[in-house]
Amino acid sequence: MANNKALGTGGRKSDKDLKIRVKTAKGRKVASTKWLERQLNDPYVARARSEGYRSRAAFKIKEMDEKHKLFKKGMHVVDLGAAPGGWSQVAAAAVGSTVEKPLVVGIDYLDMDTIPGVILLKKDFTEDDAPAMLIDAMGGHGADVVMSDMAWPTTGHRATDHLRIVHLIEIAADFAIQVLKPGGSFVAKVFQGGTEHELLHMLKRHFSTTFHVKPPSSRKDSAEAYLVAKGFKGRQEPETEL
Template sequence: MVDKALGTGGRKSDKDLKIRVKSAKGRKVSSTKWLERQLNDPYVARARAEGYRSRAAFKIKEMDEKHKLFRKGMRVVDLGAAPGGWSQVAAKATGSTDANPLIVGIDYLEMDPIPGVILLKKDFTEDDAPAMLIEAMGGKKADIVMSDMAWPTTGHRGTDHIRIIHLIEIAADFALDVLAPGGVFIAKVFQGGTEHELLHMLKRHFKTTMHAKPPASRSDSAEAYLIAKGFKGRDEDGDDAEV
């Protein structure tokens, strides 16, 4: 006998199984939709179950699985580290410990301690931030510089694009200063790519560059990641010729 209320012979559809959040007094519609999406997001549930601080941890895990980014003993700088999911993944993948920390993270937001990670509470866009990171690294070169930084969006596509490009540029400039030969640079981008000049610069300094959109990155988001591998060294003489 078919259950008329379900219309599926007693089996609920995926739509029926979703958690619905009722609007509450004082709560914006956008906030209600965000809460509903979080409650129905399998990556949020996985992050909670596996002890990660955010679903974003799975973005870097998936990129690592596909592009083989981390190895034991690597030194990693995490720009825009809060709440710490990427640093957690990096610490585990590199074997970083409190006795021998290999990961340095920075963010202007407060973060609880992470085993094997040195955390700096600082806005990376401030002039003295790079020097603080280099000091925290003990003067050693990094094997990976990864950035999940993003400005709060304004809703104006052109403005938001310019702002994210600025963040990538300062992150990339820092990476060129601190990466060891063969190093990797990873950065969040939006709207399908980066400006031509920035991508051209990265191609000069890295053997390969590519864009990635890991499954954990929501399909309806313009977010993607730029991965540059095989750092060749900083071109101090300004020669634009590609190798």
């Protein structure tokens, strides 16, 4: 008895049937195979390629901007941990940054190809002289948005990884408070476990609104989310205990 598949009458294949399967090649780890399979089946990876973005991460900041109105024409933006450059690409287009008048400055210790309208610094942001280099590259302008997609390579130890990402957020937030104009915004990657109470308290003192966001393009099985702080009040003096 002929089956429906042979006769071509089985109807539309399910999404599961249409997924690309990747065989584990000799010398390739199972984890690498799974990552490759996920990339090949990720619609955001395909969209990034077709729309000229350097990574799927570009859609995360794009979605956050669409919902929370982070960028306006003429704004100055700093991108911490910019590689491969997707966030800088989105910001440059949104603020109208050009080669003649660059409004976006990005920094990363990894090599990046040039992006029109973006000043790129090859430097580890955690090094002591990195903030001064960024301020110099900004040409005396304050920032309207400081954004950070920085993350350390994970160790597999949950508590350690949490402390490491909190440290990155802290130094990014300290920099943002130094350079933001009143009304400015700060965006930073966080992971499951949330933001440390002291850090969140500090941000609430300096910003009108502070909240967590998980944009649609952030994978559902990922622990990542983003901390968004808007309405910078200007540098506030630390609270003193009585």
